[in-house]
Amino acid sequence: xxxxxxxxxxxxxxxxxxxxxxxRYSYSFDGSFGExxxxxxxxxxxxxxxxxxxxxxxxxxxxxxxxGQGTCLSGxxxxxxxxxxxxxxQWPASIDxxxxxxxxxxxxxxxxxxINQEVEKYGLTYPPDPSSAHVSTIGGxxxxxxxxxxxxxxxxxxxxxIGLELVTPEGEIIxxxxxxxxxxxxxxxxxxxxxxxGTLGVITKATLKLVPKPPAVQTLMAVFDEVELSGKAIxxxxxxxxxxxxxxxxxxxxxxxxxxxxxxxxxxxxxALLMIELxxxxxxxxxxxxxxxxxxxxxGAKDIVxxxxxxEAAKIWQARxxxxxxxxxxxxxxxSEDATVPRSKIAEMMERLKVIKEKYNIELVVFGHAxxxxxxxxxxxxxxxxxEMIRVEQAVGEIFExxxxxxxxxxxxxxxxxxxxxxxxxxxxxxxxxxxxxxKDSWDPNGIMxxxxxxPERDQKLVLRNE
Amino acid sequence: xxxxxxxxxxxxxxxxxxxxxxxRYSYSFDGSFGExxxxxxxxxxxxxxxxxxxxxxxxxxxxxxxxGQGTCLSGxxxxxxxxxxxxxxQWPASIDxxxxxxxxxxxxxxxxxxINQEVEKYGLTYPPDPSSAHVSTIGGxxxxxxxxxxxxxxxxxxxxxIGLELVTPEGEIIxxxxxxxxxxxxxxxxxxxxxxxGTLGVITKATLKLVPKPPAVQTLMAVFDEVELSGKAIxxxxxxxxxxxxxxxxxxxxxxxxxxxxxxxxxxxxxALLMIELxxxxxxxxxxxxxxxxxxxxxGAKDIVxxxxxxEAAKIWQARxxxxxxxxxxxxxxxSEDATVPRSKIAEMMERLKVIKEKYNIELVVFGHAxxxxxxxxxxxxxxxxxEMIRVEQAVGEIFExxxxxxxxxxxxxxxxxxxxxxxxxxxxxxxxxxxxxxKDSWDPNGIMxxxxxxPERDQKLVLRNE
Numbered sequence: 001x002x003x004x005x006x007x008x009x010x011x012x013x014x015x016x017x018x019x020x021x022x023x024r025y026s027y028s029f030d031g032s033f034g035e036x037x038x039x040x041x042x043x044x045x046x047x048x049x050x051x052x053x054x055x056x057x058x059x060x061x062x063x064x065x066x067x068g069q070g071t072c073l074s075g076x077x078x079x080x081x082x083x084x085x086x087x088x089x090q091w092p093a094s095i096d097x098x099x100x101x102x103x104x105x106x107x108x109x110x111x112x113x114x115i116n117q118e119v120e121k122y123g124l125t126y127p128p129d130p131s132s133a134h135v136s137t138i139g140g141x142x143x144x145x146x147x148x149x150x151x152x153x154x155x156x157x158x159x160x161x162i163g164l165e166l167v168t169p170e171g172e173i174i175x176x177x178x179x180x181x182x183x184x185x186x187x188x189x190x191x192x193x194x195x196x197x198g199t200l201g202v203i204t205k206a207t208l209k210l211v212p213k214p215p216a217v218q219t220l221m222a223v224f225d226e227v228e229l230s231g232k233a234i235x236x237x238x239x240x241x242x243x244x245x246x247x248x249x250x251x252x253x254x255x256x257x258x259x260x261x262x263x264x265x266x267x268x269x270x271x272a273l274l275m276i277e278l279x280x281x282x283x284x285x286x287x288x289x290x291x292x293x294x295x296x297x298x299x300g301a302k303d304i305v306x307x308x309x310x311x312e313a314a315k316i317w318q319a320r321x322x323x324x325x326x327x328x329x330x331x332x333x334x335x336s337e338d339a340t341v342p343r344s345k346i347a348e349m350m351e352r353l354k355v356i357k358e359k360y361n362i363e364l365v366v367f368g369h370a371x372x373x374x375x376x377x378x379x380x381x382x383x384x385x386x387x388e389m390i391r392v393e394q395a396v397g398e399i400f401e402x403x404x405x406x407x408x409x410x411x412x413x414x415x416x417x418x419x420x421x422x423x424x425x426x427x428x429x430x431x432x433x434x435x436x437x438x439x440k441d442s443w444d445p446n447g448i449m450x451x452x453x454x455x456p457e458r459d460q461k462l463v464l465r466n467e
Numbered sequence: 468x469x470x471x472x473x474x475x476x477x478x479x480x481x482x483x484x485x486x487x488x489x490x491r492y493s494y495s496f497d498g499s500f501g502e503x504x505x506x507x508x509x510x511x512x513x514x515x516x517x518x519x520x521x522x523x524x525x526x527x528x529x530x531x532x533x534x535g536q537g538t539c540l541s542g543x544x545x546x547x548x549x550x551x552x553x554x555x556x557q558w559p560a561s562i563d564x565x566x567x568x569x570x571x572x573x574x575x576x577x578x579x580x581x582i583n584q585e586v587e588k589y590g591l592t593y594p595p596d597p598s599s600a601h602v603s604t605i606g607g608x609x610x611x612x613x614x615x616x617x618x619x620x621x622x623x624x625x626x627x628x629i630g631l632e633l634v635t636p637e638g639e640i641i642x643x644x645x646x647x648x649x650x651x652x653x654x655x656x657x658x659x660x661x662x663x664x665g666t667l668g669v670i671t672k673a674t675l676k677l678v679p680k681p682p683a684v685q686t687l688m689a690v691f692d693e694v695e696l697s698g699k700a701i702x703x704x705x706x707x708x709x710x711x712x713x714x715x716x717x718x719x720x721x722x723x724x725x726x727x728x729x730x731x732x733x734x735x736x737x738x739a740l741l742m743i744e745l746x747x748x749x750x751x752x753x754x755x756x757x758x759x760x761x762x763x764x765x766x767g768a769k770d771i772v773x774x775x776x777x778x779e780a781a782k783i784w785q786a787r788x789x790x791x792x793x794x795x796x797x798x799x800x801x802x803s804e805d806a807t808v809p810r811s812k813i814a815e816m817m818e819r820l821k822v823i824k825e826k827y828n829i830e831l832v833v834f835g836h837a838x839x840x841x842x843x844x845x846x847x848x849x850x851x852x853x854x855e856m857i858r859v860e861q862a863v864g865e866i867f868e869x870x871x872x873x874x875x876x877x878x879x880x881x882x883x884x885x886x887x888x889x890x891x892x893x894x895x896x897x898x899x900x901x902x903x904x905x906x907k908d909s910w911d912p913n914g915i916m917x918x919x920x921x922x923p924e925r926d927q928k929l930v931l932r933n934e
Contacts, residue, residue, distance in 0.1 A: 100702040100811035123708055145651045156649060158658075159626065174899040179809040181839045182623060182879035184612045184662050185887070185894055186921060187903045191625075191658035195651050212708040235567040241590055241679040283750035342646040344567035372648040412649035420652070427652055432641040435910060436654045442905035454653060 004060040005040050008084075011052050016043045027085040030070040030077045031132075033335070033419060033464060038065070038079040043090040047165065047173060047204040050086070054202065055171035057084055057448050064169075065450045066198040068109070068140030071132040073336050074417030076144055076197045080452035086202060088139045097122060102210045103162065103179055108139030108203055112146075115208070124210040127154035130413070131321060142203050145195030147413030149246040152371035153279075154211075156413065158194045163207035166193055169200070169444035179207055192439070197415050198450040200443050214279035217245070218289055219313035222274045222296040223267050223303040227251065230272040231347030233299040234370055237276075238343065240295060242288050246277035247371025251350075254323045254367040261326035264319035267303065274301075274370070275320055323367045324378075330363060331380040335392055335464065339403035340374040340412030352402040353377055360395040362388075374412035389465045396462060400426065416454040422462050424454065471527040472507050475551075478519050483510045494552040497537040497544045498599075500802070500886060500931060505532070505546040510557040514632065514640060514671040520553055521669065522638035524915050531636075532917045533665040535575070535607030538599040540803050541884030543611055543664045547919035553669060555606045564589060569677045570629065570646055575606030575670055579613075582675070592680040594621035597880070598788065609670050612662030614880030616713040619838035620746075621678075623880065625661045630674035633660055636667070636911035646674055659906070664882050665917040667910050681746035684712070685756055686780035689741045689763040690734050690770040694718065697739040698814030700766040701837055704743075705810065707762060709755050713744035714838025718817075721790045721834040728793035731786035734770065741768075741837070742787055790834045791845075797830060798847040802859055802931065806870035807841045807879030819869040820844055827862040829855075841879035856932045863929060867893065883921040889929050891921065 001009075001019075008017050018024065018041040028035045039062075044050050057064045063083030070077050079085050091109030098104070099122040106115060112133040115126045129148035130136060136146070142164075147156040163177035166189075176189035193200050224230040234247060250258075250273045255266050266273065274296070278288050289306065296304050307313040328334050341349045350366065353375075357364040368376035377399055381392050400410050400423045410420045410427055425433050437455055441447075468476075468486075475484050485491065485508040495502045506529075511517050524531045530550030537544050546552050558576030565571070566589040573582060579600040582593045596615035597603060603613070609631075614623045630644035633656075643656035660667050691697040701714055717725075717740045722733050733740065741763070745755050756773065763771050774780040795801050808816045817833065820842075824831040835843035844866055848859050867877050867890045877887045877894055892900050904922055908914075 098809070098811060099706050101809040102705060103809070123706060145655075147649050147651075151649055155626075158655070159622075168898070168902060172898040172901075174902055175896065176899065178876050178894075179874045180807045180841075180876050180879065182614050182618055182807050182836075182841045183876040184614075184880055184882050185877045186883065186891060186900070187663055187667075187906060188612075188625070188658050188661070189899070189902060191655050192906075194655070196654055200654075212705070212710050215708060238569060238679070239566050239590060241682060243679050280747070281751035281754060283754055284748035287748060287750055340647045340649050342565070342568040342570070344565065369649075374647075374649045407646045409645050409647050409650040410652045412647065413651055415651050416653065424653060427645075429642065431635070431639040432643065432656070433653070434639075435635065435641055435656060438909035439654060439659075439906050442909040443902060 002039065004056055004062050007056055008040065008042060008053065012042065012049070027067065027087065030072045030075060032073050032075045032417065034075065034078060036078050036080045037082065038085040039082050041085045041087055043087045045091050047167060050167045050202050050204055051171045051173060053084065053086055054167050054169060058170050058446055061446050061448060063448050063451050066143065066202050068137030069135055071136045072140060072144060072415065072417065074411065074415035074419055076415055076417050076453065078418060080418060089137055099124065101179060104208045104210060106138050106206055106208060108137060110138045112136050112138050112141055119210050120213060123213055125213040126160060126208055126210055128157045128160055131324070138206065139203055142194050142206055143196070143198045144415045147369070147374060149248055149369050151369060151374065152247055153243045153245045158191055160209045161190055161194055161206055162209050164190050164193055164203055165205035166201040166203055169449040177207065181209060197417060197453050199440055199453050200449065216282040216285050217277060217279045218285045219307050219316055220276045220289065220292055221305040221316050222276070222301040223270045224272040224300065225302055227272045227350045228347045229300045230274050231350065233274060233296055233301065234346060235344055236295050236299055237292060238371065240291060242291060244276050244371060245279040246275065248275040248320055249273070249368055249370030250320065250323065251366040253365040254327065257326040257330060257365060258319055258322045261329055262322050264315060264322065266319055275316055327365050327378055327380055331382050333381045333383040335379040335381060335396060337377045337396065337399055338374060338412045338414040339377065339399050339408060339410060341403055341406045341408035343373045345406040345408065346370055346373055346375070349375060349402060349406055353399065356395050356398045360391040362391060362395050373408065383464065386465055393462050393464050418452065419462060421454055421456040422460045424456055469506065471523055471529050474523055475507065475509060475520065479509065479516070494534065494554065497539045497542060499540050499542045499884065501542065501545060503545050503547045504549065505552040506549050508552045508554055510554045512558050514634060517553070517634040517669045517671055518638045518640060520551065521634050521636060524551055525637050525913055528913050528915060530915050530918050533610065533669050535604030536602055538603045539607060539611060539882065539884065541878070541882035541886055543882055543884050543920065545885060547885060556604055566591065568646060571675045571677060573605050573673055573675060575604060577605045579603050579605050579608055586677050587680060590680055591677040593627060593675055593677055595624045595627055598791070605673065606670055609661050609673055610663070610665045611882045614836070614841065616715055616836050618836060618841065619714055620710045620712045625658055627676045628657055628661055628673055629676050631657050631660055631670055632672035633668040633670055636916040644674065648676060664884060664920050666907055666920050667916065683749040683752050684744060684746045685752045686774050686783055687743045687756065687759055688772040688783050689743070689768040690737045691739040691741070691767065692769055694739045694817045695814045696767045697741050698817065700741060700763055700768065701813060702811055703762050703766055704759060705838065707758060709758060711743050711838060712746040713742065715742040715787055716740070716835055716837030716842070717787065717790060718833040720832040721794065724793040724797060724832060725786050725789045728796055729789050731782060731789065733786055742783055794832050794845055794847055798849050800848045800850040802846040802848060802863060804844045804863065804866055805841060805879045805881040806844065806866050806875060806877060808870055808873045808875035810840045812873040812875065813837055813840055813842070816842060816869060816873055820866065823862050823865050827858040829858055829862050840875065850931065853932055860929050860931050885919060886929060888921055888923040889927045891923055
């Protein structure tokens with residue numbers, strides 16, 4: 001047994017440090033791609049335990065990879081250099097709401113969806129809504145800066161975090177931000193840590209900003225014969241003075257996949273669907289629905305569905321949520337991207353994706369959060385087919401290239417992790433990447449905090465094949 | 468003439484490098500406290516010029532302090548270590564709006580208020596509204612992460628910046644973020660730089676996020692006999708499902724100061740005034756006004772004023788804007804603080820301020836953005852009176868202590884600069900401060916970028932006297 005494992009064993013209860021092959025294997029993969037076996041898993045439940053792990057790991061120069069529920073789509077919790085997986089999912093859930101301050105203080109292992117269940121009792125809401133909210137931990141959301149459909153109106157995880165407690169790579173506890181909405185005391189370490197994918201420390205507590213829960217919600221669905229028209233309808237809506245809470249897009253392939261998987265009555269002959277949600281006061285929504293219907297008609301929507309009640313609306317959103325499981329049935333491997341472009345470039349990006357699909361003869365499905373330009377091109381493939389995977393690798397590279405060329409970014413909400421690291425310099429330039437690395441090196445001089453993540457190694461390339 | 472000045476002179480046009488005593492003197496002060504003479508002023512107009520200044524300064528290890536219009540209330544643009552003041556206020560104004568993307572790309576010298584004048588043509592708005600918007604540059608707002616009344620609903624400058632072009636302390640041009648709302652590619656350098664008070668580089672371009680301009684606005688004013696009741700009315704409103712765009716507070720001393728200065732018809736016998744602005748769709752505001760009136764009455768407001776038209780509303784906001792100039796008439800020196808507490812602690816903070824006022828026998832006036840806990844305690848004094856200034860120094864120290872004890876922060880929106888640096892460790896702890904310094908040192912190894920700002924020097928104390 002390695003000396004550092006003995007040292008952890010002598011500090012922790014017997015069942016907190018896992019070193020059996022079966023346990024290690026269950027922590028070797030996440031919602032993305034690839035398998036990497038850790039040497040040990042430590043299930044931490046207090047900040048003092050995190051401090052102990054970090055100080056030990058830093059002394060022995062052992063890698064530490066924090067992990068929530070492992071729903072990550074970019075490899076954040078994969079222990080690519082072995083070492084310790086620091087599992088925060090067993091941390092006792094604590095959601096401490098102060099309604100008068102419009103804040104909630106949460107522990108890292110809390111399931112994201114349970115935050116809303118709790119704060120709704122006070123007429124408040126925590127807006128970020130990643131599709132995995134019912135299974136993902138807030139700790140994972142914080143590390144990856146998760147998005148979701150409501151990002152359009154409400155922003156992403158980062159926009160709702162005003163304070164953190166963090167254990168640094170060297171095992172010091174620091175406090176960033178606080179309990180106030182406004183705070184300009186020093187550098188904004190809170191927003192630096194959110195989205196840093198576990199490379200700058202371990203989040204042990206977070207103070208979240210809440211907003212009043214909108215009293216009313218209304219869904220609409222618009223059906224288009226041409227993808228381009230749906231793109232124009234998005235722009236037109238967003239410049240009409242209306243900011244919907246959601247504006248989701250599905251292409252024909254994703255509509256057909258859903259209807260083959262769990263029929264929801266979606267129009268299978270549509271080239272594109274827009275699913276829109278308006279929220280606010282009932283008086284305002286009534287007027288906005290009329291305005292949005294008018295815009296959709298003017299832009300050539302061939303049908304507009306306005307659900308009459310909550311059940312009908314829920315059915316539409318349920319269909320949207322089925323896209324991911326539905327397309328996963330098409331082929332055994334799903335490569336899920338989230339390249340994001342400025343809103344006005346959505347139609348152009350769709351065109352580029354069509355060309356890439358044909359060029360590499362791949363099965364490409366496009367859906368996503370169109371209102372903020374955050375598309376989800378998904379490639380359905382079979383990782384056992386090496387020839388196909390080479391084509392997929394090339395296609396993914398071209399998707400990133402297209403997004404960056406159109407003024408967009410590699411990742412809107414899934415993160416960089418292992419898969420997008422090789423493309424970082426393309427977007428950031430070498431000087432930009434260097435400034436990020438300087439921060440990482442100054443905080444983590446031994447390079448033990450989630451190594452192998454987000455910064456490319458020399459000549460690193462995207463590889464989706466087993467080597 | 469110093470060698471580095473000769474080198475700048477050989478690169479720049481004659482009128483861009485100022486070394487005459489009169490010119491240097493005009494750059495030796497800002498909207499805060501203290502005077503520091505720079506060795507030279509360079510009026511830059513392009514990013515290439517900034518690169519040249521930074522590379523030269525870095526080679527000669529000469530301090531560089533960026534400056535916009537100098538309206539800063541915390542000493543950001545003061546060249547406390549001499550060297551170069553880099554004046555961006557002469558930079559040609561450029562506001563490039565892309566309405567379909569809901570963004571505007573701006574140059575650093577643009578006046579903040581002119582951004583809204585431009586984007587309103589497209590039915591859009593840039594929400595941050597520091598009181599100095601009509602005279603301050605966006606570059607200064609970005610460096611200081613300026614707030615304003617609308618922070619309550621809309622957040623602060625940082626919440627509206629999605630991309631930057633930055634010249635690093637070593638003279639490299641980097642791009643942070645981009646033109647998309649969602650972006651998780653690498654560390655969030657954008658939000659690290661915003662509010663870093665010019666210590667991490669020079670911002671040469673910014674991409675701002677815009678939102679649809681709310682179609683309707685309604686003002687209300689509530690008059691209270693007790694400060695505590697006004698605090699409770701704020702909390703009650705914010706947990707009722709309503710999020711006003713502004714919720715401003717004035718204490719009796721500030722009401723009386725305004726009425727002595729420019730009579731506006733405010734009730735001089737009121738213990739506290741709340742000025743509230745609701746925005747959104749007309750249909751929704753109508754219902755919200757009734758709800759807010761009800762809350763104010765329930766909480767014991769003795770009078771509620773609902774302006775009947777824009778002129779009447781403008782008069783109320785004009786009175787609020789007069790507080791700063793009005794109190795400046797009371798005594799020659801104004802020490803303006805912006806200690807911020809969680810909303811639920813506003814009443815308690817007011818009580819603490821009253822005790823401090825009596826203990827040190829100082830003239831203390833309190834007003835500010837109560838809806839987000841961002842109060843502005845202002846001390847009126849005379850800097851030529853040494854005995855008084857010692858009392859003021861002690862009172863300021865206790866104000867910071869009270870804010871931090873109540874879970875708040877030293878500064879909500881004005882920044883740390885020179886005056887609050889001695890109190891940084893009190894809020895952040897030594898480990899937290901150390902992690903900030905590591906970033907600074909890794910980005911600016913020669914320590915030339917706005918030195919003397921925000922990080923305290925050994926045993927540094929607040930000194931408001933001329934020494």
